[in-house]
Amino acid sequence: MTNLIRRIIDLYIDGFRNMTVGKSLWILILIKLFLIFVVLKLFFFPNFLNSNFSSDEERAQHVRTELINGNK
Amino acid sequence: MNDLTSLVDWSRAQFALTAMYHWLFVPLTLGLSVIVAIMESIYYKTRNPHWLATTKFWMTVFGINFAMGVATGIILEFEFGTNWSNYSWFVGDIFGAPLAIEGLLAFFMEATFIAVMFFGWKKVSPRFHLAATWLTAIGASLSALWILVANSWMQYPVGMEFDPHQMRNVMNDFWALVLSPVAINKFLHSVLSGWTLAGVFVIGVSAWFLLKKRNTAMSIRSIKVAGWVGLIGILATLATGDGSAKVVSEVQPMKLAAMEGLYKGSRGQSIVAAGILNPDKKVGDNQDPFLFEISIPYGLSVLAEGDPDAFIPGVEDIINGISISPQGDTINNISxxxxxxxxxxxxxxxxxxxxxxxxxxxxxxxxxxxxxxxxxxxxxxxxxxxxDEAIPNIPMTFYAFHIMVILGGYFLLFYIIVLLLVYKKQNILKGNKWLHLLAIISIPLVWICSEAGWVVAEVGRQPWVIEGLMPARAAISNIPTSSVIVTFTLFAIIFTGLLVAEISIMLKYISRKSKETID
CATH class of the missing domain: 1.10.287 (Helix Hairpins)
Known part of the structure; x- marks a missing residue:
């Protein structure tokens, strides 16, 4: 089992070490993931219901009010 | 433009931009993974090193595309939570369950087997490596299945009951959701269209090698595999498109009417092969819907119902709830x-x-x-x-549908000609630069065709986010329009920059390989 885990880790380490095209691509991927999960998610895409209401009951009530009022 | 319309339009524009951006990468992943798996299977069977070189080249291209598409779909989920919170809550676990399965499948299957596929050439046995390559292809399609099941539910909501206590739809029949005719057709149509797209991409890149007179043997090998995958893909896409038309006729007749610019239906309804819509045409007036049209008699009745005499309702018939039975009797449906x-x-x-x-x-x-x-x-x-508020944008749906169909017909012809040449007249294929240029130009065309298909599916079902239950205007969050404009602009700038950088990496790789001997 330990041997298998070691081989799996080696697979990834050697794979990343020997990449040719992948290096510049990985830099781009890391930039992209940073922009998506840190910049966009944290600062620009809050979950509207989770950040404005503290319980499911409140969220359901808000949506009910919104849908009843319809045209807003 | 009032504030609500503006907020709805910006939220829709942002979602459309993100989804279309995401779809630039997905179909190539779906199709190229199959092409690479077939190439590796040939290598596994023949142990011919030329097939190994061919496989490794396309596998790298696949890897670049996969990396380019990483996490682009996650932005859609952010938008659900921020811009479409009423919708997100209202759909409850129906949307959540398929997306959760997709997330698990995508993560475990793709992350595991892609690693073996790229890093495992000298680490695992050839048989295990081949299995990993196929499982990557299968995993990609299975991931797509769950997204498409969720989308299909929005087009045809089944298998649930609305609970006003929770204000959510609660799933009561998982299999009705997964096996709905919309889901089955959409899955097959989308995945197999990916085969068509990837086939054109591989042939186009190979044509560029032929134009440069480099790696000719590899290009011919690639064209053979891509030609067959693409031909099967386009034939199956056409067949499932036919299936989709029949389902749309049944569950979203307004979308079908918009696709055809059909205002008043009839029995033995013709289909418009090509045409220009009359921009002044309004629902209920007596103007001709077309400035110019080429029609095929009985075509729409056959396409939608499989019966040349069937009645196909137009926009006005649907609004008025009018239909005609096979016996010719007028039926009054709910208007x-x-x-x-x-x-x-x-x-x-x-x-x-x-x-x-x-x-x-x-x-x-x-x-x-x-x-x-x-x-x-x-x-x-x-x-x-x-x-009038329940009618989709007819010109956009009509033109997108016809662009998709005309290009689909072109790609069928394209594959037949390419396969004939590669097997019967290889010298023409190798030496004719006009053919090479045509194949290269076909690469952007196949993406236009693929994106147009989604425009038909999504614009044609407007104003609904959930057919009949929730229009876009009720689905959005109560947030300032300005915040959506900011995120729209931010997304457009960041991802255009990333797209340019990523495409340049792919082009540089292909260009570099054109100067090396792969085979």
């Missing part, structure tokens, strides 16, 4: 005016439920819930003041 009335009754029942809930009046809640159930199928219509 849009009545749907709006019943939708408003459903809203009123929900309002009564809300008051009863706040007062803790159980019997009034039960009565209101019962009344809500009676009219719930028309709940979304209650948001409209006039029937």
């Amino acid at each position: 849009y005016a009545e749907r709006i009335e019943r939708g408003k009754a459903a809203h009123e029942a929900l309002r009564r439920f809300d008051i009863a809930k706040s007062e803790g009046d159980e019997s009034a809640m039960l009565l209101a819930h019962s009344d809500l159930k009676k009219d719930f199928d028309y709940f979304g219509y209650g948001y409209f003041d006039s029937v």
Whole structure:
């Protein structure tokens, strides 16, 4: 089992070490993931219901009010 | 433009931009993974090192595309939570369950087997490596399945019941969701269209090698595999497109009418092969819908119903609830005016439920819930003041549909010619630079075709986010329009920059390989 885990880790380490095209691509991927999960998610895409209401009951009530009022 | 329209339009524009950006990468992943798996299978069987070189080249291209597409779909989920919170809550676990399965499958299958595929050439046995390559291809398609099941539910909501306590739709039949005719057709149509797209991409890049007179043997090998995958893909896409048309005719007749610019239907309805819509045409007037058209007699009746004499309703027939039976009798279905009335009754029942809930009046809640159930199928219509609001953008749907169909026909011809040449007249294929240029130009065309298909599916079903139950205007969050404009602009700038950088990496790789000897 330990041997298998070691081989799996080696697979990834050697794979990343020997990449040719992948290096510049990985830099781009890391930039992209940073922009998506840190910049966009944290600062620009809050979950509207989770950040404005503290319980499911409140969220359901808000949506009910919104849908009843319809045209807003 | 009032504030609500502006907020809805910006939210829709942002979602459309993100989804179309995401779809730049997905179909190539779906199709190229199969092409690479077939190439590796040939290598595994023949042990011919040229096939190994060919496999490794396309596998790297696949890897670049996969990396380019990483996490682009996650932005859609952010938008659900921020811009479409009413919708996200209303769909409940119906959307959540398939997306959760997709997330697990995508993560475990793709992350595991892609690693073996790229890093495992000298680490695992050839048989295990081949299995990993195939499992990557299968995993990619299975991931797509769950996304498409969720999308299909929005087009044809089944397998659920609305609970006004939770204000959510609760899934009561998982298999009705997964096996709905819309889901099955959409899955097959989307995945197999990916085969078509990837085939054109591989042939186009190979044609560029042929134009440069480099790696000719590898290019011919690639064209053979891509040609067959693409031909199967386009034939199956056409067949499933036919299936989709029949399903759309049944569950979204308004979309079919918009696809064809059909205002007044008839028995033995012709299909418009190509045409220019009359921009002044309005629902209910007597103007000709077309400035110019080429029609195929009985085509739409055959396409939608499989019967040349079948009645196909137009926009006005659907609004008025008019249909004609196979025996020629006029059938009065529920009109849009009545749907709006019943939708408003459903809203009123929900309002009564809300008051009863706040007062803790159980019997009034039960009565209101019962009344809500009676009219719930028309709940979304209650948001409209006039029937015009329930009609999609006909020109956009019509032109997108015809661009898709015309290009689909072109790609069928393209694959037949390419396969004939590669097997019978290889010298022409190798030496004719006009053919090479045509194949290269076909690369952007196949993406236009693929994106146009989604425009038909998504614009054609407007104004609904959930057919009949929730229009876009009711689905959005109560947030300032300016915040959506900011995120729209931010996304457009960041991802255009990333796209340019990523495409340049792919082009540089292909260009570098054109100067090396792969085979």
